[in-house]
Amino acid sequence: MDILFLLIPLSVALVFFILCALWWAVHRGQFEDIEAEGERILRND
């Protein structure tokens, strides 16, 4: 059970890491115009 004393802080760190990835995705505009991306595949050009 002692491993939890390492794993819980690690999970906190992991959440911050995922937050960084999300920040990148949001501010690159990945969540804007979601419909258009879906439609793009149907277009020829």
Place this chain on the structure above:
Amino acid sequence: MTVPRTVQDEHLRLLDDPQEWPQFSQADPAQDDCWTSSVVFEGMHCAACAISIEDALRQVPGVKSVQVSAASHRGRVVWSAQQTKPSLWMQASAAAGYKAVPANDAHAHERRRQVARRMVWRVAVAGLCMMQVMMYATPAYVAEAGDITPDMLQLLRWASWVLSLPVVLFSCTPFFSAAWHDLRGLRVGMDLPVALGMVSTFVVSSLGTFEPTGPFGAEVYFDSLTMFVFFLLMGRWMELRMREKTAGALEAVLNRLPDSVRRRTAEGAWERVSIRRLAVGDVLEVLPGEAFAGDGTLLAGQTQVDEALLTGESRPLTRQVGDAVIAGSHNLSGRVELRVEQVGAATRYAQIVALMESAAVHKPAMAELADRMAKPFLLAVLLASVGAAVAWWPQGAGHAVMVAVAVLVVTCPCALSLATPAAMLAAAGALARSGVLVRHLPALQRLAEVDTVVFDKTGTLTQDSFSVACLHLREGLREDEAWQLAERMAAHSLHPVSRAMSAQARQRRQALGQAGDVDSLPAGWVLTEYPGQGLQAHWPEPAGGQCGLRWGSAAFCDAPARVSERLQVSLADAQGWLATFELHETLRPEAVQVVSALSQQGLQVQVLSGDAEPAVAEVAASLNIDQFRGGCSPQDKLQAIQALQQAGHKVAMVGDGLNDGPVLAGADVSFALGQALALTQSRADMVLMSGRLDWLVPTWQRSRQTMRVVRQNLAWSVVYNAACVPLALLGYLPAWAAGLGMALSSLLVVLNALRLSAGLSSAAFFTTGDNRGS
């Protein structure tokens, strides 16, 4: 005057240049130093914010009036150029916590995107942290006593605290900043209770984490906190997206004009210039896919244009050299050159935009009532939560605080104040997409109550043209000959009757398959016009003597006396009378269906006209209208409408908007046909942009739906608050459920309103489906 320091202030100061003003403002024609500016406010959440902005701006010297719409985040500021500058009142608004951006500014769109992005990011942080905090909270809920060692529990609490920090410090900031501005201004806003709830939950839980022996015990509520923040933000985010969709019609029109245009220089080359440098007389090149920047006439090329947003005409219209195009319409198929005849505020487009913007900020009476109720309601909520905390204190301080938090969070005055404007705005947006402009939102409410529709005749039920009802001929003359002679003569007159006859004769020939132009008159002819009587043409006969034709009134042509109330035009030659054409007004093709649809819906239909009684009777008979009056002066019409109103009827007046201003103003709600109309001068509440009656019935129906939705929304918000506040006071509602309830309540109101933004269909009334001419 304060000295601007930051980059933002620098940007504001740029707006002090009078050259920039027309971009987002209109000068008042009556007072030359008075401007009306349209601005978008950032950071608004609800009706209380609109009131705060209005208060803040009114305190600026030189600001004459302010109207802010909570639902669209748009406002209209009237200010005096001698006493203030845009940067001054924009700074005042920023100081109150709401950044003002000029509405027609290209930055507005970019800013909206940034706001949306920040919102998504806030929701994402709250969501992710909420999930992980929930993980850390679960063991404490499911474990039996003694399963988890105390130090492990403590570790889990610390972890929860660490992950709650980003939520409180970042995701919650919009609530905190709004509440702070309210507090500083000694006001009560919608965000104050929510922010109080967040702070107290976080403080109690932090104390539980770091001082388990303190007065609030060892209990932590990080899971409740992160969850209700997440739900609240979710609700706000959805609202934001829906508002953007609702305001879509308005924005779509507003952002219709291109930023720059290709203009022909004096040397004949093309240069790209800003739209603000455009002047009357410029020649522009417009490529397929581009929008026209000004009203004008085509000089070269042929294309199809899309005027759907401006006139409601959904089909592409063909435009050739010499045809007029309007600013804001889209060039669909071909490259054209255009001579600009109107720019800026003079264009029809600008008039439409001005109309739509004034509609968005007129507050319906019901919304004002809701706004007034919101403030005492919020105060009552604050008091109730304090009372709950005091009452529950003996059961444990931590629990008491959480009950108070639930009361603070569960109440949803937003639903109350959004109920009316959200619905009306959604409906107005849908109507605008069909070419029905609503000038004042309250008109929608009045339209829903209408039980009598009064039509003007000329130009409203009828077109401005005539058609031949019957034809009388001299013995031996063939019909074809009469038509041919009539066309020859009519081509040389500008009289409306002659023009109508020309058009009819041409149509008749086309229908009979006779192509080409009509034979012109013989060589050597001389044309003489007798004003008020007719036209005479004569030419020398080859055998000597004179030969001639007369075209005009019955007396002028020696026509045999004939009893008819109809308009007539006669033809005669040297031997005397040849033919008489009896004319009647052409009904609008859609008039019959519109009138019968209105009667089917249980509305009383009447005609009031300034024309002679028999002509009115004929039109009324062909439309199956029993009640009509001819020979009315505008005063008579107004009296007739007032008599109806005194008899308890609610009257809608439909006119061409040109001659019947006072009548339109006297009716409960008025429609104008917007084809040939100077829009800003019209006093009608609603304008049918297509210049056709088709959308009258769907508009009426949509207004009834709107009022139904408004009533549902108001009922919902009252029932919701009445049910949830007692539950929270009694301690049955945990904080996370309160957050969920409030977010869902706001969302429900907006979603319900959004049902009204569906496009209108006229198909239900018209069996032929598409009977609209171009």
